[in-house]
Amino acid sequence: MRRLLFATLFVSAAAIGYEILLMRVLSIVQWHHFAYMIISLALLGYGASGTFIALFRKSLERHFAAAFATSALLFSIAMLVCFVLGQRVPFNALEVVWDRRQFLNLSIIYLIFFVPFFFAACCIGLAFTCRQAYISRIYFFDLLGAGLGAILIIATLFVLAPQNALLVLIGLAVIASALAGFGSAIQRPLVALQVVWLAFVLFGMPEQWLGLRLSEYKGLSQAMQVIDSRTVAVSSSPLGLLTVVESPTIPFRHAPGLSFGTRHVPPEQLGVFTDGDALSVITRYDGDMSKLGYLGEVTAALPYGLLDRPQVLVLGAGGGSDVLLALHNGASHVDAVELNPQMIELVRGTYADFSGRVYEDPRVTVYRREARGFVAQRKQRYDLIQIGLLDSFGASGTGVQSLHESYLYTVEGLQEYLAHLEPNGMLAITRWLKLPPRDSLKLFATAVEALRVSGIDESGRRLAVIRSWNTSTLLIKNNEFTHQDIAAVHEFAETHSFDTVYYPGMPKADANRFNQLEQPYLYNGAMALLGGKADDLLERYKFHIAPATDNQPYFFHFFKWDSMREVMALRKRGGAGLIEWGYLILVSTVIQAVIAGFVLILMPLARIKRTWPAGTGARMGSYFFLLGLAFLFVEMAFIQKFILFLSHPLYSVAVVLSGFLVFAGIGSALSARLTRRSPVAYVAGAIAAITIIYVLLLPLVFRQFMGLADVAKIILSIVLIAPLAFCMGMPFPLGLKRLADRAPDFVPWAWGINGFASVISAALATLLAIEFGFTAVLLLALLFYASAAVAIRSW
């Protein structure tokens, strides 16, 4: 029995490890972290295996050990095979608008990655089904495995590259297979297969199988095609894969928003790509500022024309460009905040000489922290808080980040920064300028809203924006701009042939002079947002430019259904670039989850003979369907909410996923002790109470504890998740218990329907969060729980 328990633990650990690893890998080879898709896939695997076991229960029971061991070995094999195959599907997300086949390719990827989860789930399901006497112990080891698996994969990703971390998971599944197969009828052939498989993985596998195949459209792939460019360093962690590229023949010359009037050429630079994109550069610096003259002639240098020797906070320091910008323009001190320790190490260690030890400069202090958390905890006030370009221009134009939660540019974020400014201090944010304008206007709308919420009526007197042909820099002053300030903005823009977009009292004739657009779109937009026509503009603008908030932190989401038809009509006339494909992929994931869930989970169940009273099936089914939706809605909303607190999507997924599994498991195990007449109603009441308290209090709790060390924050997150997950684990087994008395043959249907709902809701919850916000998703989940509590009384 002990062997089976450990086999369960290893399978469970490898399964959650694979889930998190796939999210990491997909965010490297594609753009987005695809968390919703992978979670949906894993659940599909579990749902389909439930159906499979229900249908073949008798023969599987007879050969339990052999079936478990074979499944574990197949899981191990599928992890590798699907990893290799999945990357070879010619899926190009950028092409979905032109080429409908891309949706087919997406479905193929979905089905490929479903396979390993199916086998993993078969192991766990078999153990539950065939060893019911030990069910609580098996359950405990399953959950323990999930928790340990999440920790293991995160720790492994700090040491190994993702493709090598996969080998660890493959090993775990083989161990599970060996443990389970010991003493079974097929032990000998099984051991032989396990040995052959391991030998192949370790010694026989072609090396290129494991290589990550980056989309050829990512910045890194493009940079590598430039003649003589080569990778000079790679470092990997759960926070990102950093690739340093040297391009001696065609230098990077990364200088966003550089004035056309400049006589300066950027010095030699090394490109640092995070997850194959989001270019940041390390600029050669030998202590001679005169060689960095170009840094005085970019739009981001604007605030330095208004401030004298400011104390600066740089959020998102990356390879140090913005720190050099500050030093070049006379900052007296710079606090530089960067999330990724390996990025800091590149500048400080590996390329210390190249970067002129800029992070060691006595005027610079580097903090390895997440931006929002750092600011929330900081007592000090600054003359200037500067947020530079952290994403690449190419990526920002195509919607690759449209599903990416960004708490940096929300109303609450901006309020926080403003609260950390000296009385005459300024917040400066530089963004890529796209046409038709999207994020520049959305940022302006967010700034107006942040000032309004902070109680400032005349927000227009505190804002100024200039633009080059491809960047815009927004200034928000913690006070009203003076005449001298406005004169300085005007002079800076005029000197460098930048256009003024907005400043207090700006005449229309001052807009659109140097980089001439068809119309002064940005000026018109800014005036509408400040005048009484903001709602009208947000309503009729072709892109979604309503302010991003912590409740809907999708700054890069610009998609509007209303514009879809119009843009599709222009698709072949250059309009395709206007469609945000990230959102379309999410929508199609929901659709394919419905189809796959129906075909793989529900349809096979039709073979089961119906013995329950006519008419009760729908009522019983609706209970389990509602539970599936509700559980995943809460879980997905928490994953997205905790990104703010834990600073990275991967940490949030690992902590929330394993936290929910473990505590819901404990709740489920203890649910049998509830002896009240309508236990589900009580539990649903408790879930509602805790959720509502969290909706109200979590922002305060996050703010209070954001500055803690990562480990402390993870522990606190688990403590917060525990009571809610504990209660959420109860309604499902309570329903099963009721079924056992009334309609035992409906049990496989209960599992199947619940699994089907979970598969859909993983992606659906993300879609709803983008459209309506997390609070709406959570309230909807409560409505589902309440409906479930009512539904269960009807059968």
Add this chain to the structure above:
Amino acid sequence: MTDLIAPETSDVVLAIGTGSGYQAAVLAELVDHVYTIEIIEPLFSSATARLDRLGYDNVTTQLGDGYYGWEQHAPFDAIVVTAAASHVPPPLIQQLKPGGRMVIPVGGRWMTQQLLLIEKTEQDKIITKQVAAVRFVPLTGEH
């Protein structure tokens, strides 16, 4: 692009990215002299030979990085860049005559690029217009 720079018969034009030599040949029919730079050696050699063979004696080719323009023959009445760059190279703007025009696609490769028309006024001010969304091969690499 040729139309955008409004070529005159007395113009001296710089074309960055010789490629096959086609753009240089078109310009050579319309203007006084064309200077053109190509960074990829095989393309440079074949285009030079091709232009020579066709008798374009008012085209001068050079192997090198177009980012720095061709100082020796500057200033130019017009500059045509036929490869996408991430930004407009400052040396090219400096080598443009007051009143001169430059067309250049800017932006990431395969992503939508913008075709920029850059005019240098007689007062040395730079006025730009985004003409259209375009797609060009990158400055170097796949050809």
